[in-house]
Amino acid sequence: MQPLVPQPTHLPAPSPNPGQTLRSASAAAAPPPTPPAPVFSLRVAGAVPKRLRLIDCVHYLRDQTHIQILESTVSDEDLPPATNDALEDYAVFSAYLGDRLDAGQRWATVSYPWVPRHSPDPGENVFRVDGIRDPGASHISHSVLLTICAAAVQHGCNFLWLDKLCIIQGDEDDADKVWHIWDDVAARMYRGAALCIVAPDGLQRLATLWDETMYVHRCWTFFEAVMARTETVKVLH
Numbered sequence: 001m002q003p004l005v006p007q008p009t010h011l012p013a014p015s016p017n018p019g020q021t022l023r024s025a026s027a028a029a030a031p032p033p034t035p036p037a038p039v040f041s042l043r044v045a046g047a048v049p050k051r052l053r054l055i056d057c058v059h060y061l062r063d064q065t066h067i068q069i070l071e072s073t074v075s076d077e078d079l080p081p082a083t084n085d086a087l088e089d090y091a092v093f094s095a096y097l098g099d100r101l102d103a104g105q106r107w108a109t110v111s112y113p114w115v116p117r118h119s120p121d122p123g124e125n126v127f128r129v130d131g132i133r134d135p136g137a138s139h140i141s142h143s144v145l146l147t148i149c150a151a152a153v154q155h156g157c158n159f160l161w162l163d164k165l166c167i168i169q170g171d172e173d174d175a176d177k178v179w180h181i182w183d184d185v186a187a188r189m190y191r192g193a194a195l196c197i198v199a200p201d202g203l204q205r206l207a208t209l210w211d212e213t214m215y216v217h218r219c220w221t222f223f224e225a226v227m228a229r230t231e232t233v234k235v236l237h
Contacts, residue, residue: 037127037128039128040127040165041130042169043131047071047168047176050176051071051072052071052072052189053161054070055165056068056070057152057160060149061149061150064146076183079185106158107159107193108157108161108193109160109161109162109189109195109228110198110203111197111199111225111228112221113201114202115134115136116202116203116204118201118202118211118213119204120204120205124141126142129169132170137164141203141204143206144205144206148160151234152197156194157193161189163180163186187223190228191227191228193232197235198233198235198236202214206237
């Protein structure tokens with residue numbers, strides 16, 4: 001597998017201008033403009049459509065800023081046929097993904113509502129995923145993603161499959177997305193994963209036990225929960 005390195009980074013807060021004065025004592029100083037969120041883009045990174053990709057959780061936990069995506073160098077035409085057995089499919093996919101995945105390096109998946117019910121907490125460090133058309137769904141919190149990666153590693157999974165980051169978003173013909181969804185590639189990722197992490201309120205904030213979320217109201221999350229093996233599902237809160 002070869003690394004793709006789209007790198008959303010922390011941006012420093014704008015410093016106040018010491019030369020700025022107010023026209024009157026009663027005027028309120030305008031808040032500094034919010035800097036734009038860093039952008040993550042598989043297209044800019046040169047991702048090839050119809051390839052499998054995984055997030056390197058160990059790298060991200062160590063760096064805590066840059067996200068390294070590993071992309072399979074094997075053509076989609078060589079993808080082995082699906083099997084009905086989850087463990088067998090895991091073995092098949094491990095071989096397909098290459099030497100970076102051996103018996104001790106498993107992958108986790110994430111099940112979450114595409115559009116969260118709640119906005120990020122104030123001051124949350126987020127980045128934007130290029131190509132997502134719904135602005136309510138385009139941002140991901142670094143702290144939430146770090147927590148997901150930490151949970152994956154804690155359960156023995158050094159790699160993570162997350163559709164927003166592992167599928168090319170917004171390409172002209174959506175070839176990569178169509179391949180993942182309609183050729184059952186996404187289903188096989190959930191079925192063969194060693195762990196399925198549920199983020200009930202999406203990727204912008206962690207839900208509490210008392211939050212109402214959209215998780216049980218979405219057909220895709222139902223599909224993901226059905227595809228994942230029951231014993232592998234863990235809820236993050």
